Amino acid sequence: MVELEGWLPVLLAAVAAIAVARLLLRRSSFSSTLPTYGPFFLPPFVRGLLAVYRLGADEDAFLQGLKRDYGAAVYIPWPMKTTFVLSIEGIRSVYAAPRRVLNFYPIRREMQHTVFGAGPYWKDESIMDGSLFPLHARGMSKANLADSLVRVVDVLRVRVDELAYKVDKAPQGDVIVDLIKWTVETFYDATLAGFFGKEFLRQDGVDEQELYNAFNAFDKSFPIVASGMVPPSFLEKIPDVKKGREGFEVLTSTFERWMSDGFAGLDAGIIMVADMWASMANAPFMGVQLLLFLLQAPSDIRRDLLNEIDSSLQVPPAEQSTFSHFSQSFPLLTSCITETLRVGTSIFSARIVEEDFRIPAHGEYSEAIVPAGTRLLSAPRPHHLDDSFWDGTAKAWNGRRFFGAYANLARSVYGFGGGVSRCEGEHIAGAELKAFISLLFSAFEVELIPPPNSDNSIRRVEVIGGGGTALLPKRADGRVGMGAFQPAEGARFDMRVRRRRPLSS
Numbered sequence: 001m002v003e004l005e006g007w008l009p010v011l012l013a014a015v016a017a018i019a020v021a022r023l024l025l026r027r028s029s030f031s032s033t034l035p036t037y038g039p040f041f042l043p044p045f046v047r048g049l050l051a052v053y054r055l056g057a058d059e060d061a062f063l064q065g066l067k068r069d070y071g072a073a074v075y076i077p078w079p080m081k082t083t084f085v086l087s088i089e090g091i092r093s094v095y096a097a098p099r100r101v102l103n104f105y106p107i108r109r110e111m112q113h114t115v116f117g118a119g120p121y122w123k124d125e126s127i128m129d130g131s132l133f134p135l136h137a138r139g140m141s142k143a144n145l146a147d148s149l150v151r152v153v154d155v156l157r158v159r160v161d162e163l164a165y166k167v168d169k170a171p172q173g174d175v176i177v178d179l180i181k182w183t184v185e186t187f188y189d190a191t192l193a194g195f196f197g198k199e200f201l202r203q204d205g206v207d208e209q210e211l212y213n214a215f216n217a218f219d220k221s222f223p224i225v226a227s228g229m230v231p232p233s234f235l236e237k238i239p240d241v242k243k244g245r246e247g248f249e250v251l252t253s254t255f256e257r258w259m260s261d262g263f264a265g266l267d268a269g270i271i272m273v274a275d276m277w278a279s280m281a282n283a284p285f286m287g288v289q290l291l292l293f294l295l296q297a298p299s300d301i302r303r304d305l306l307n308e309i310d311s312s313l314q315v316p317p318a319e320q321s322t323f324s325h326f327s328q329s330f331p332l333l334t335s336c337i338t339e340t341l342r343v344g345t346s347i348f349s350a351r352i353v354e355e356d357f358r359i360p361a362h363g364e365y366s367e368a369i370v371p372a373g374t375r376l377l378s379a380p381r382p383h384h385l386d387d388s389f390w391d392g393t394a395k396a397w398n399g400r401r402f403f404g405a406y407a408n409l410a411r412s413v414y415g416f417g418g419g420v421s422r423c424e425g426e427h428i429a430g431a432e433l434k435a436f437i438s439l440l441f442s443a444f445e446v447e448l449i450p451p452p453n454s455d456n457s458i459r460r461v462e463v464i465g466g467g468g469t470a471l472l473p474k475r476a477d478g479r480v481g482m483g484a485f486q487p488a489e490g491a492r493f494d495m496r497v498r499r500r501r502p503l504s505s
């Protein structure tokens, strides 16, 4: 047996010596001002692992703790090796920085390869940065998506009509609908038809359910692969990643068959799947959260929203599926959507630091310099939850927060990210959410059937304006910084749907 007694004092002395050395050296860990995460007496890799563990265990607590303890920005050592930017001033300056200072394109190129498996062309700046990305951004402009929006609204109408048919056939005049499933599937159909045409799902050999399952398997594997923290040789051994790869093959071959031109080989399929993922990973789940908040909103908000929806229907039908209609006719719904983005998303916008980058001072914390040659993440979630910025009600949902004179405050919400990496689907996603809510609420009276109180798949969010608390599904694990919160597996909310009574009654 090893004699511990003699060794113990030596061991303690060594630990103490390391702690003192670190105390003296701690300010030089990166630059004179950028703090490093974790207790100073621990080696950097332990601090890094501690951060990974805490981020995974409770994302909100971890991010809010970072902002409370380090202010504007903090460096997280290996395995993340990244600076988190947390203050509103820092986030604004990240999104405003020019490409020569903070660069996103290498990260976007790399993702095309690591997540979507793009061929060697992914490294070619002239193809990717010079041609593909700008072409893609142009394709996603409002002008180019006008027809897509018409198709999205058409499919939403069909889904609402199908529901109306069931309601009319029900003996008691109402039906109970699985809210999460119905909303997600509705967005799935509308988005696929919107972006890829109604014919897409009608191709020979396409099984809608198989495609849906393939997408879900791929989406589930996405955070693990995109994190870049698992070595490629281990990745293939993770069951979710294996299933995700199989799902990805089903998706690419389906898109490949459907494409008649574009990039050669599998690559057209890859680009399409990337777009399918970007559009499907967020919008349906914003739809779920928005619908749940609106069903539990104070009665005055629901009344005003119905009035807004009814007046929106006064415009000629041909105008009802246009971007200008959706951006002008729904000021209250716009405010509710922005508020849902504020409380219902967590995003990380990544950048490579090309030149030393200054993060402005924040409150009692001084400015920080992020050194060139490193990576940073803008993480607006703790800002979205910061009471000092949001009138002491940051954790609550307030549907009127961005209404009327307060509309400009929406610029401080970053649910779509910001700067060069800002969501390219922002406009169509907003229009799709408005079309979804207005079509549903103009046809039906919808009532939430509260899930049992004991249900541990529920979380509660306070609602401003006499609304008490809203019940929402708990968040799915393992999707830190990935956008809209997805419901945890197995969460279920039902809604009772009946025909709306005529306006005069």
Ligand code: HEM
Pocket (backbone or CB within 6 Å): 108, 275, 276, 278, 279, 280, 282, 283, 286, 345, 347, 348, 349, 350, 415, 416, 417, 418, 421, 422, 423, 424, 425, 426, 428, 429, 430, 482, 483, 484
């Ligand atoms: C409410 C729904 C949506 C939310 C909350 C959302 C959010 C986001 C976020 C946070 C990002 C990354 C931003 C950053 O890194 O700074 C992003 C990127 C993107 N989103 Fe969305 N999104 C939504 C809907 C859509 C839709 C419907 C599309 C349609 C195709 C779309 C297409 C994209 C694309 C193409 C990118 C860029 C991907 C890249 O840089 O490689 N999004 N979105």
